[in-house]
Amino acid sequence: MTQLFSRPSSLKDVQTHFCPGCHHGSIHSLVARAMDSFGIAGETIGCASVGCSVFLYNYFHIDVVESPHGRAPAVATGVKRARPDRIVFSYQGDGDLAAIGTSEIIHAANRGEMITVIFVNNTTYGMTGGQMAPTTMPGQKTTTSPNGRNVVNDGKPFRMAELLSNLDGVAYSARIAVNSPKNIIQAKKAIKTAFQYQVEKKGFAFIEALAACPTNWGMNPLVANERVGNEMIPYFPLGVFKNNDNL
Amino acid sequence: MPYIIIDEERCKGCGLCTVACPKKLVSLNDQPNALGYTVAVFNNQENCTGCCFCAEICPDVAITVFKEDLR
Numbered sequence: 001m002t003q004l005f006s007r008p009s010s011l012k013d014v015q016t017h018f019c020p021g022c023h024h025g026s027i028h029s030l031v032a033r034a035m036d037s038f039g040i041a042g043e044t045i046g047c048a049s050v051g052c053s054v055f056l057y058n059y060f061h062i063d064v065v066e067s068p069h070g071r072a073p074a075v076a077t078g079v080k081r082a083r084p085d086r087i088v089f090s091y092q093g094d095g096d097l098a099a100i101g102t103s104e105i106i107h108a109a110n111r112g113e114m115i116t117v118i119f120v121n122n123t124t125y126g127m128t129g130g131q132m133a134p135t136t137m138p139g140q141k142t143t144t145s146p147n148g149r150n151v152v153n154d155g156k157p158f159r160m161a162e163l164l165s166n167l168d169g170v171a172y173s174a175r176i177a178v179n180s181p182k183n184i185i186q187a188k189k190a191i192k193t194a195f196q197y198q199v200e201k202k203g204f205a206f207i208e209a210l211a212a213c214p215t216n217w218g219m220n221p222l223v224a225n226e227r228v229g230n231e232m233i234p235y236f237p238l239g240v241f242k243n244n245d246n247l
Numbered sequence: 248m249p250y251i252i253i254d255e256e257r258c259k260g261c262g263l264c265t266v267a268c269p270k271k272l273v274s275l276n277d278q279p280n281a282l283g284y285t286v287a288v289f290n291n292q293e294n295c296t297g298c299c300f301c302a303e304i305c306p307d308v309a310i311t312v313f314k315e316d317l318r
Contacts, residue, residue: 001313001314001315001316002313002314002315002316003311003312003314004249004299004312004313004314005299005302005303005311005312006311007308007311008308011308015256015257015307016306016307018306018307020259020260020261020284021259021261021262021263021306022306024306025305025308026304026305026306029306029308178304180267180304181267181298181300181303181304184303184304185303214261221261221262221263222261222262222263222265222266225263225266
């Protein structure tokens, strides 16, 4: 008997706290698979942010530093500079990276720190109760925009992957989604490349992962999964925006 | 013949595997598990091709895919 698919060995065999249909679990497993493919779990240090991604240390067989809200790229900078022999990545949500930590991510990217950043964009503040984030879609109802996001007052959603790809310090910037098997295959490749940039000491790599948040969107998991394809991908196009060394 | 095993205690009944399966061999059960989720069940073992789409999309990594070796 051959096992065609099994749990990645860097991912702990535990039940996650994520809601049914939440894409965090899929992204966790792709990150674990990327670490497995380079055999780097033993020398990896993760920087967890504030949000649903906070329990990184419960789900990965790696060392994890907890960062204050939005400051994971700054913490990762310190960790990487103190231990340049380690693989360092931060894992952040959109409330964390695109709102509270905008300054930290832009400066870490501009300095070209040798870290990998995984950014999970679910268009809302997930853990704190579904408030509006800078990435919230136009017209989307959240607890702080009960009539829908008004682009006249609040502007249009941030496209972080494109924004960062314009900085000289960034070596790799891509946007992925995990809503269908096809997108998962591309996502797996992109996350692996992002870690490869760091393993080969080639620079700062940024991954934006589109994700569903069924609970805060007030949808069932299947409808929320469809929304990623129908509403988010047309606004946030998938693809690689920068690939300096064509890895 | 390939087949899948769904960990009933890990499954949260989100149903993403039911739409990912190209042959629609996975469906949601009527009976809840210990946590109250109506978990996914595997039907019609003969038609499984072992594509692993259900396992790839499962956010809780609750699905394992096997293939019996030919003797």
